[in-house]
Amino acid sequence: MSRRVAHSSFWETADVVFGSALLGALALQWAAPLSLPGGLFTPVFAVAGTALIVAGVALIVLARRELRRRGQPADPGTPTSALVTTGVFSVSRNPLYLGVVCLLSGIALVANLPWIFVLLLPALIACHFVLIAPEERYLDAVFGEEYQRYAASVHRWLGRVRRSPQFPEAQ
Secondary structure (H helix, E strand, O other): OOOOOOOOOOOOOHHHHHHHHHHHHHHHHHHOOOOOOOOOHHHHHHHHHHHHHHHHHHHHHHHHHHHHHOOOOOOOOOOOOOOOOOHHHHOOOOHHHHHHHHHHHHHHHHOOOOHHHHHHHHHHHHHHHHHHHHHHHHHHHHHOHHHHHHHHHEOOOOOEOOOOOOOOOOO
């Protein structure tokens, strides 16, 4: 029996999972300030953070554009009628979540908010269990073998599975 949507509660969204980490980091920074190492690292953090912000925004924009191009919703609380495996989805099964992680990491570096890194770990764990696992079950129930082939060929976060000459069936 397949579910009609991957998520049905308002709190089962990336906005809540990752937004909570950001708000928690801001509150912790106010209550117990924490700083990244300064000195020569400051410009390195600024450049790396800016690159992560740009990469995160690019992933989010490209993923939303690809979903829109294929006529599919970006909201996992809305039913989907086609499996999107093109564009950034050809190298990440979760480019929207990956984009948010890059964006938050970049903000942490640029704004000197190391608490984001501390709270990103529980947010990633919540992301897996609250967001990704139900979405994977939903997609498997709706698309079956097509989704299973896709999941076997594209990593959850980043990269394609290499084909082994010894095991060509492992994509």
